[in-house]
Amino acid sequence: MRTAFIRELIAQAREHPDIFLVVGDLGYSVVEPFAQEFPDRFLNAGVAEQNMTGVAAGLASEGYHVFTYSIANFPTLRCLEQIRNDICYHGVPVTVVSVGAGLSYGNLGYSHHAVQDLGILRTFGELTIHSPADPGEARESVRWLTRNPGPSYLRLGKAGEPDLYPAQPLGPRPNVVHPGTADVAIAATGSVLKCALEAAAFLRCDGLDPAVLSCPWLQPLGTEFAAVFQAYRRVLTVEEHVASGGLGSLMKELLPRSVAVESLTIPLPVTRMVGSQSFLRREAGLDGPAIAAALKRLAT
Template identity: 55%
Template sequence: MRTAFIEQLIVEARRNPSIFLIVGDLGYSVVEPFAAEFPRRFLNAGVAEQNMTGLAAGLASEGHHVFTYSIGNFATMRCLEQIRNDVCYHRYPVTVVAVGAGMSYGNQGMSHHCVQDIGCLRGLPHMTILSPADAKAAKACVRWLAENPSPAYLRIGKAGEPVVHAAEPSLDGPCQIVAHDGETAIVGTGPILAEAVAAAEQLNQAGRSVDVWAMTRLAPARAIDVGVLARYNRIITVEEHVAAGGLGEIIRSRLGAHRDLRSLCVPESLEAVCGSQAALRRQAGIDAIAIVRAVICSGPFAADAGAGGA
């Protein structure tokens, strides 16, 4: 997904001379093509994210559309007040790009796990949040951002995420990626949608029809129309993020008192256990198996599943 991001940014930079990329001493083997083609619109700010974000605001105030790039928490929480005050309050066109959505960094541990970011950023003024599931969606996001300069956050994975979109998704609302005319919808955001698709395949093969929807744009709230989800009797949300401020809250707030809505998300306190992303998703109860269990354990099939569930 990182590569898709930089490839599309290069495409946009060729036709838009205002685009400027700042990295926080990260991006090895990813951003070099941009730096080579646009040396005067590229900057490595060093390991200094507060300054990086202030620089971005200053450059944006003089006409640039700036993208800052670093690992999840470094690009966001380390400099949250700069994003809030310098970028959002002034409504400058700065896109914060965080690589390593969710637990992409696996065994590198909690410092690199990006699971509170959406909640931290959702309430900021004028902020757009884009959370693509795969490389196709990432490219659509970069194109949209180039056409809609504003304060924004782009949350991308690392590399090798399975492709779940048949085509580049629209960002105008939920995008259906598994259509089985089901009564249950699984709604996810970001690379975790690959788990949702895997779960749906198992469930649909077993005769329990479920659909899967991808939510790519998560803010601003006024841009989110989830009306297409209202027809489902049951909705399971899944996200590689804690409950606070995440997708489950967003869907719940938009649909009101839906009769059966469950959210699978990352617990607020995970044990300090070393694990791959797959292992950590399993531990958190957000992998395909957990999604299958959640679907079975909600609604009329619940008796089949026995104890457990998410």
């Protein structure tokens, strides 16, 4: 996903002379092509995320659309007040990009589990928030963000995620990845969509055909988003995030009570565990079989 991001950013930077990339001394073997092609629009701010974010806001106030780039919680929680005051309050076009959404860096331990970011950043109503599931969605996100510069947050997975469905332009609505025939749906955000699709495939073998929707656009959302889900009686949400403030939480805020929402999220004990993303998904009950089992319970 990060490769799709940087390739698209480079393509857009060729068209938009105001795009600027600031990194926090991270992005080895990812950001170099941008730095080589646009040395005047690249800055390594060093291992100093508060300063990186303030500098980005200052650059943005002078007319650049700045992308800050780092991993896990470093470009978000470490510099939260700079996002709040410098970027959001001043309304300057900075896109905060974090690589390593959810449990992508599961082996690296708690410091690198980015599982509270959505809940915290969603409280900044000025931020547009994108959480792509695959390289195609990441590309579409960059396309939209570069055409609509503003305070924004792009939550990326890591590397090597497969394309899960044909890309389509992003908007403030879910993308229907599999239409299904049942009156139940699985809604996922981020690369865990892959597990949701696996679950749906298991369930089809059992004669249950739920819809699968991807939710790459998490803020701002309104009636258009809610309207899509009104076609279903029950929705199961799936995300690599704790329960507070994530996708399930926002669905419960936005959808009418006629749509029952149940959520699969990361239980707190799992954030204290260490292991590969697939191992931790299994421990959290976010892998294909667990999602299928949860949906069966929900559908009956």
